[in-house]
Amino acid sequence: MTNSKNTYLLAEIPKNPNDILSEMMLMEEIDASRTPIREALNMLAQEQLVQIIPKKGIMVLPLTMKEIAMTFEARLLMEPYIIENYSKYIDMDKLLELEEQTNKILSSEILERKDAVIFCNIDDALHRTIADACKNKYLNMNLSQIYDQNIRIRILGEQNIRERHKVAAMEHLELINYIKNHDLPSAVASIRVHLIHSKEAAVASFLS
Numbered sequence: 001m002t003n004s005k006n007t008y009l010l011a012e013i014p015k016n017p018n019d020i021l022s023e024m025m026l027m028e029e030i031d032a033s034r035t036p037i038r039e040a041l042n043m044l045a046q047e048q049l050v051q052i053i054p055k056k057g058i059m060v061l062p063l064t065m066k067e068i069a070m071t072f073e074a075r076l077l078m079e080p081y082i083i084e085n086y087s088k089y090i091d092m093d094k095l096l097e098l099e100e101q102t103n104k105i106l107s108s109e110i111l112e113r114k115d116a117v118i119f120c121n122i123d124d125a126l127h128r129t130i131a132d133a134c135k136n137k138y139l140n141m142n143l144s145q146i147y148d149q150n151i152r153i154r155i156l157g158e159q160n161i162r163e164r165h166k167v168a169a170m171e172h173l174e175l176i177n178y179i180k181n182h183d184l185p186s187a188v189a190s191i192r193v194h195l196i197h198s199k200e201a202a203v204a205s206f207l208s
Helices: 004-012 023-030 036-048 065-089 092-106 112-134 137-156 157-182 182-205
Strands: 052-053 057-060
Touching: 023 036, 023 182, 036 052, 057 157, 065 112, 065 137, 065 182, 092 112, 092 157, 112 157, 157 182
Parallel strands: none
Antiparallel strands: 052 057
């Protein structure tokens, strides 16, 4: 299963889908040795996020509208289900920590790249915290791959999706509040609305 850190490898360098990269370029930009770079690239290739072309280099595979649609279709099916059926297993300490971090980022303007990256990390952590409550290992495995794909959607559409971050952060706080108060129907409705809005932002970024 791809680790999200491997997916963020794609964000460390300027590139466009179909650009040809090299291991040496990645080693210099990220300041890492060949072995961890190669291991990460092999995992990304298994998830069909990059294609390793012998004697040429590594190509970042482009996103398609179909992949975005399938990603959010799967999330809309699974994440509300997990809240509805496994909410009692959610790590509340982690949830409160993420709530505090979200309030902190909302107190500033989410305009700088570093702030956008921080928010993306919080967003990813929140959804994975909810997913981790699920006791079905097969759902967990699928969601882990889906979240890695979601990171890729953010990376390739970062400039356009960034303006949505503040609204998404407020949606996160609403969702956390419902979970804290054990209001499951409202939490389920909240995460559905949040995911629909996120899909709309991703599609708009793809079309721009």
